[in-house]
Amino acid sequence: MKIEYSIKLRRERLENCIIRFLRITGILFFIIMVAFPFYWMIVSSLRPLEEIVMNPANLGLDIGKIDFKAYYDVLFDHGFLRYISNSIYVSAITVALSLVLATVGGYAVTRLRFRGRAFMSYSILIIYMFPAIVLVIPLYVIFSYMGLRDSIHVLILVYLAQTLPVALYMLMSYFKTLPVEMEHAGLMDGCTRFGVIWRIIIPLSAPALASVALYTFMIAWNEFLFAFMFLDTPDKFTISRGVVQLAGSVHLSKQLVMAASVMVTIPILILFLFFERHLVRGMTAGAMKG
Amino acid sequence: MSSLKRMHYREGRLAFWMLTPTFAVVLAFVLFPVIWNLWLCLKPVSLADLRGDALFHFNLTLDNFWRVFSDPDFGTVLLTSLTYTIGGSLLSILLGLAAALLVCGKFRGRAFLRGLFISPYIAPVVAVTFTWSFILDPQLGVLNRLALDSGLLTRPIPFLSQRWLDLEVLGVGFRIPLALTSVILFEGWRYFPFAFLFILARLQGIPNELYHAASVDGATPFQRFFHITVPQLATVLSTLFLFRFIWTFNKFDDVFLLTRGQAGTKTLPLNVYDYAFGEFNIGASSATAMVLFGVLAIFIFVYFRWGVRIEN
Structure with a gap:
């Protein structure tokens, strides 16, 4: 009995050692695997072209040789100033519309009695499963026919349709957790339904609204397929579309593509750093499509 | 009234x-x-x-489906699609599981690691695909250059533009689909955070009493892992596989941006694009999209018929 116990103890200790070792090497492996591409993106964007061609295996960054020319070129010679402002415009409007429609819709589904209410909350998730590649060709065809395809506003509506189901779903599940007594009191005191939404629901739902806003912003900012298929005029390009254009037009100047990639990534990473909690909540609630 | x-x-x-x-x-x-x-x-x-x-005009025909199914490459594309989908889904879930187990305990810097591990998933697809193409580039890519300089390789490997790679291990020669493997590895890199988040949430939901009880009964750490953690994760793992399967099967952006479907990486979604803009055949493109949609419909049906019940 005693011997058996000590063997057990030894095994426990051995396994704990193995686990410690695996954990440390595992964490190092993941850190390098995840962080290296981002590190390399930034380092390459700050290098002059000669350095990239002559010395591609130099892993460090010479502080003295840092060169912001790629950013200057991309912003001013390759139209990225325009693409960035287009992307901000598209994302901001998508976020605003998505917030308004999902708040009003979520209120209706969780607070009002009407036929088909259960069906509504069920079908939302199915809608959300429809992949973009199945929708893009028919939409391309109809908007080409109508002459509306090459338009930033059509793109906004497409993004809205892509994000609304998740936004609605997230707000519905949040509204369900809010106590209704205050709203009843509000209605008794003569508030309209919209008054209740504005004065009671919205102030109480700030965290959920933040999650929706971040999620929607991220989808609209990152989106590639529809922007790529729909937009023809460079003046209307979003930043993702612009990066693809740049990568297709300049073959050797990798540092330009990397500078553009940094510019499209930075806003998302900054938002993520500050609002990680909200963003993660949004992603897990909606199980972000991708 | x-x-x-x-x-x-x-x-x-x-x-x-x-x-x-x-x-x-x-x-x-x-x-x-x-x-x-x-x-x-x-x-x-x-x-x-x-x-x-x-x-x-009302001129309906089944020619488009005939065109799609009789295409000599259809079998290859379907096989590529399935390999990419199953490989990418499994890899991303396995990496996600590993990452979740690593981050699960309590230690300093845990929140930082969690944030870091999610970043491949939230970064814009164009940025990460172009960065990886650059890293894997045969001429200017850092990976090939480091391997060449250190003598690991004698000539660069074109990871994203070569269909087959002949390997010899212990005198046995075999070939792997190089570009497809690279694309699957990318898929694992980019989407493991998705599995990571869900598995981590589930891991933290496992009651500690289970582990305490098991260690009192003399179960070693590995035994506790295989007899408590793994069974507790079974549901979330299978649900994750279903979702990843659906989304990877319909994934266009990543493969298109990495290889344009060249070098043996053409999947069905790439075919949707190629029929429309390579052959100008919208009909065949729509027919391919219908095939994708059909597969999706089967999966959604299976999920809502059986999956939801299992979860409840």
């Missing part, structure tokens, strides 16, 4: 108006395209027909 009934009627009408804009957007940009696609896939439509009224 009693006043209660009238109130219900008014509430219903208000709900209708509140939901109309959302309905309109979803109807126009999600449901309508699906139905419109059903029409397009049964018609001979080329890219040149988009400005005329030929789109609405």
